[in-house]
Amino acid sequence: MSVPLFRRVALLGIGLIGSSLALAIRRHGLAGELVGFARTAKTRETARRLKLVDRVEESAAAAATGADLVVLATPLGAYAELAQAIEGSLAPGAIVTDVGSVKQAVIRDVGPYIPQGVHFIPGHPIAGTEHSGPEAGFAELFEKRWCILTPPPGTDEAALEKLKALWEGCGSHVQVMDAQHHDKVLAITSHLPHLIAYTIVGTATGLEESEKGEVVRYSAGGFRDFTRIAASDPVMWRDVFLNNREAVLEMLQRFTEDLTALQRAIRWGEGAVLEEHFRNTRAIRRGIIEAEQAGRFDPREPGEGKGS
Secondary structure, X not given: OOOOOEEEEEEEOOXXXXXXXXHHHHHOOOEEEEEEEOOOHHHHHHHHHOOOOXXXXXXXXXXXXXXXXXXXXXXXXXXXXXXXXXXXHOOOOOEEEEOOOOOHHHHHHXXXXXXXXXXXXXXXXOOOOOOOOHHHOOHHHHOOOXXXXXXXXXXXXXXXXXXXXXXXXXXXXXXXXXXXXXXXXXXXXXXXXHHHHHHHXXXXXXXXXXXXXXXXXXXXXXXXXXXXXXXXXXXXXXXXXXXXXXXXXXXXXXXXXXXXXXXXXXXXXXXXXXXXXXXXXXXXXXXXXXXXXXXXXXXXXXXXXXXX
């Protein structure tokens, strides 16, 4: 039997990503022991019932004690408090990482609490569904999806390679990237689409009751996709927008300008302009499909692909 990559992994947060990571690590034998932490007794009990981890602790400090890998898997807004809580429990040589969608904020909020001799390597698995909670997890979530690591300057190469091996062991492609660049890229590929989805679905909720009923009854594929995205964890996305506001606002401004141009083309009947724009955007979709990033299958809902 091969030696696990990590002796003990502590998962601080057991929602969709934390539970999926626990299942993937267990399936591929990447850790000798899995320890979990959740704030609520209900989540801790669910994690025990589903046997997601070997043991569940009531405090983050207890979960992090003795771990050689600690993963922050809560909404971003809780990171600073978590990091402060585990500061005295981190063992020399341990790796601290996370799964958040914004990386500069993680470096800002967590970095000051990382002791000398502990390796801090922020990360972001670009995978997910609209579901949340420990029962939402499944081991296949990360397969053929990208995980971006944003190590600060001076990061130990051996620690970085070990963390890369973990994500590759879960089936992910791994890319190392500057944190600022990550936040700008994700602002357009993930954050802005979620903001648009929340806005469109929010517009529908403001219609008259009769019209609202027809929206639900006659929803076409496009609107259904927006409602799926808009069903994502509101606390997580609140924290994403507040912590990546500059990049999101920049991309939102660009989007607004493009939307105004399309509005003008529709008003003046400029069919050629509309058709050319639509043809150009089809190329992006083809590239996503060819890169096998068009959505992952969720075994709990046959036939429905899930995006990040």
